[in-house]
Amino acid sequence: MSVQTQAPNKAFSGYYHRDVPEEDAELTHVGPGTPCGEYLRRFWHPVFWSSELKDLPKRIRILGEDLVIFRDGRGEIGLLALHCSHRGTSLEYGMVEGHGIRCCYHGWLYDVDGRLLEAPGEPPDSTLSERIVHGAYPTLDYHGLVFAYMGPPESRPDFPIYDSFELPGYHLAPSSRPKRDELSIDSANWLQLAENNIDVVHAVFLHYPEVARAVLAQHRPSANSDLSMDDYFNRGLPGWDAALARVRDEFQHEIIEWQESPLGVLATEARPSGDLVWVRLTDYILPNVSQFPPHRYEKAAEEVEFEPPDMTGWTVPIDDTHTIDFSFRHVRDGDSPVWSGAFAQAGNVKINRGVLRSNASLERSYEERQRQPGDYEAQQSQRAIAVHAAEHLGSTDRGVVLVRKMIREGIRAVQAGREPLRPTAGTDGRVATYCRNTILNVPSTNGGSARREQLRSTMRGIADAVLRKG
Ligand code: FES
Ligand SMILES: [Fe+2]
Known part of the structure; x- marks a missing residue:
């Protein structure tokens, strides 16, 4: 018995229209190592609101990476990999200090550029802090938005200042953080x-x-x-x-x-x-x-x-x-x-x-x-x-x-x-x-x-x- 097939463009042909193709992964996937993710990492992107950086560090996720952002006592903004390089505790529970952020678990202290400033439990002659650098990205606070560059350091472009940012008689007002996350x-x-x-x-x-x-x-x-x-x-x-x-x-x-x-x-x-x-x-x-x-x-x-x-x-x-x-x-x-x-x-x-x-x-x-x-x-x-x-x-x-x-x-x-x-x-x-x-x-x-x-x-x-x- 031959089975009659129906052209998909006929009326009432939903049966032939059910399949959903895959998304275009090349253009849409943004995680580390993906083609689009690598492309997007060649640009500066806003990642947080400057006025929201207070005493508590903020946990954020950008381009599929979990990060912590904070501003230390010197006014420097840190954007660091979320999980402590020691044994992985989240730095969202860390202490923002005068210089850097300190992990709550064993007190490791990181600078905004990821350098380990202190591992207080280690003996005085420990060389850990010379050997360990925690993941960190450069940031820039521009008119109230914090921008970050998450690509390879050698490909980092200048932060682009558009002519529209500096129009005589105008000023920039950053969008604000909504009431609920x-x-x-x-x-x-x-x-x-x-x-x-x-x-x-x-x-x-x-x-x-x-x-x-x-x-x-x-x-x-x-x-x-x-x-x-x-x-x-x-x-x-x-x-x-x-x-x-x-x-x-x-x-x-x-x-x-x-x-x-x-x-x-x-x-x-x-x-x-x-x-x-x-x-x-x-x-x-x-x-x-x-x-x-x-x-x-x-x-x-x-x-x-x-x-x-x-x-x-x-x-x-x-x-x-x-x-x-x-x-x-x-x-x-x-x-x-x-x-x-x-x-x-x-x-x-x-x-x-x-x-x-x-x-x-x-x-x-x-x-x-x-x-x-x-x-x-x-x-x-x-x-x-x-x-x-x-x-x-x-x-x-x-x-x-x-x-x-x-x-x-x-x-x-x-x-x-x-x-x-x-x-x-x-x-x-x-x-x-x-x-x-x-x-x-x-x-x-x-x-x-x-x-x-x-x-x-x-x-x-x-x-x-x-x-x-x-
Ligand atoms: S896990 Fe952060 S200091 Fe130990
Ligand atoms: Fe619209």
């Missing part, structure tokens, strides 16, 4: 969180309808048990449909392109608003840094020559399936460091966009997160490690494709014994970056496709000029 950690692989930052299209379909989702919640039986499904389908959904149609229509007028830049990938977007054209440039800086200009949820109202990034963020792997974000806000001197776009209101409905862009989302109930999903829900539910072989990429994923390609090139460069593409400082010691908003008055000469061409050439002109400055 689990709110600072994403349960997902680093790459899917990092590449989201160049996926500017998700902002349109996930974030723009946030207010419309909150309005719809007023008609959902899951939010108010007095309501019926009739309320949901007949009173709530028409409003939602109209809001989504508006988002979709406006998006059809938008132009988005991605290209390689000396730093990684540059995303360029152009949106019309009457005669004005809003051009938005977003930096993806290899391997895991992003810079965003302010998001203008309202339409552009006047010309703006240059609006700098309002955020620079790092997506730092804890291990293969956990990730932590650190960021600086670029705050205009005299302004509050709180993100000005954090809240939105429509009628009596108010939403906290800050929560929807972070794992502070976890503080909400499961049903609330289903009704109003944010970045955390979208990214963490891609699976602990997103499976690229199961994806079906479209034209709007070009930025993601470029980022993966460039990361793979970097990984393979390191595997071949070369240095990967890393940010290079100019003669002024600063690394040129490209992120910005520009709003220009470009009166429409004609509608339709002519207007689209006008937007495209305006956008490309700005991107070309900005890239040349580097």
